[in-house]
Amino acid sequence: MSDPKTNLSSMSKEGPSPNAGVMVQQVLPFALLRGKAMVEKPQDLFIPPDALEVILEMFEGPLDLLLYLIRKQKFDILDLPIAPITTQYMTYVDLMKDIKLELAAEYLVMASILAEIKSRLLLPKQAVEEDEGDPRAELVRKLQEYEVIKNAAQNIDQLPRIDRDSFIAKVELAENFIPEVANTQVDLAELVAALQGVIKRTQAFEHHHIQKESLSTRERMAKIMATLKEAKNNQSYCDFSDLFTIKEGKQGVVVTFLAMLELIKESLITCIQTQVYGEIRVSLPKS
Amino acid sequence: MIPDKIRHKDIDDEKLQRLVEAALFIADKPLSVQLLKRDFLIEYRVSNLRIRDIIIAIQADYKGRGVELNKVASGYRFQTPSDLSEDLAHLYQEKAPKYSRAILETLALIAYKQPITRGEIEDIRGVAVSSQIIKTLTDRHWIKTVGHKEVPGRPVLYASTQEFLDYFSLTSLDQLPTLMPITDIAN
């Protein structure tokens, strides 16, 4: 870290305060000149030309400069002494012009505002007060409003801040951690589109369009096979009647029966009757 | 879409506390009760109240330790207590950016007077607000645009964000330092 910076931070805390009052502006080093912090602005307004640019940068604009001049001389904002303030302000502006500093337009606008207020204050008092009130009022209001924000900004700067006053705690994940891969989302329409794609490409579906009935039969076929597969682990067969669900009514019975016929036709199941009129046993073919 | 993992399993307090603690430590942002539920506890049946109780228990556990569980605007996060900052700071000093007065004053105006236009900010500060300042504040996600003011030119209105509050460890705008009082000029 460079030396001037270290100086700067220590000066800002412990350096002499040229002015009383709560405003923090005064306790900041006024400028850095050849590596030395200038904490106090020269009383006689003589400013070494090298420093002028830096000084101008110290102010956030004409309001800031005016506030500085007011606070420095312990004037009351409410009782803004226009004449001396205007004189001092103009001295700064002229100095900046002298060394051909590119002066922000706002400084010149403020100069003309000050000049106007000054001239109106010179008018007979009665006329002014009756017409528009104190000609300084608007400027005073602006100065107050700006001072509030300037102060608020300083307060925000003092708030605890991440990486300066507080640090975020973080921990690593365990070595065995594997991020979960979300399941791919599929839309029913995508599924239909996929099948339609197949249909387009093949003649396989040409003679038997898939219809509702065949679907429920096919579903039942799969269900019967699943039931039989389960049964195989226990007793190797199912009773014919157990494959029907009475609650499904006539239509359900028909679907189940059709499914069984289809399965027999495709040799996917076998039916055995061990005695006449006895229970038909349905099973998967023996391997 | 409803995640197909919702299982509504039960979870005991001990496991819940471990899970919430771990989640708060590995998340890269503060976690609200809602976020905790959505991202970490989706498989479990847990009420908001129970999560809040667990958070209070964790906060108590960490009292007086090297890190503490704080509530900020967007949720809870573990951070170091302020009394340790001096000891911890010297290693990280370069990481903490310094902000110019122009940036801080613009930020203050947006935070305290939101929603506010750039023109209104310039009016109060008495100088132009550079685009760079707005960009810096936007890039830091401290300010956002919240619409347009219905005046000629329809200028953009700015407001502060939750990230702004999080960064300064605040839970809401109410917690911003009180503005200094203005003495009335009427008399």
Add this chain to the structure above:
Amino acid sequence: MIPDKIRHKDIDDEKLQRLVEAALFIADKPLSVQLLKRDFLIEYRVSNLRIRDIIIAIQADYKGRGVELNKVASGYRFQTPSDLSEDLAHLYQEKAPKYSRAILETLALIAYKQPITRGEIEDIRGVAVSSQIIKTLTDRHWIKTVGHKEVPGRPVLYASTQEFLDYFSLTSLDQLPTLMPITDIAN
């Protein structure tokens, strides 16, 4: 840089433990005893042995909690315990890639033509069905085997599952959209 801050101040065990704990939580890499001393404890007079004792104390404190202090090659770091990995994985959901046409067509054929063998699917699609496709659909619990077809080689028969129906919010296969007759599609 010569640290001008070396002061060799004394530090009590409680503060030392808080400081070490905080340092381990905010460091972006594992910290060895040397690093802890150099970066975080430079102002204090502390022996390596004492730091090690403090680390052991912290490790004991965090036993059975949401985070634990582990020793890795280059030092110590806080990590989540391995038994929480599964629960924490939800936060880091990686977005899954879209399913390929091959997967969708296979699924559609199984749904509409079940029970069906892999060979039959290949016949209709005109291309081989990779084992990966079957595995993806099986892992997703959308298809299952329901037996063998009694033809040479006894190929496995596939059918759709209840979870398949649940995912698409169907109560039965009847509810699958009826496909348009092929002549309509051709237009």
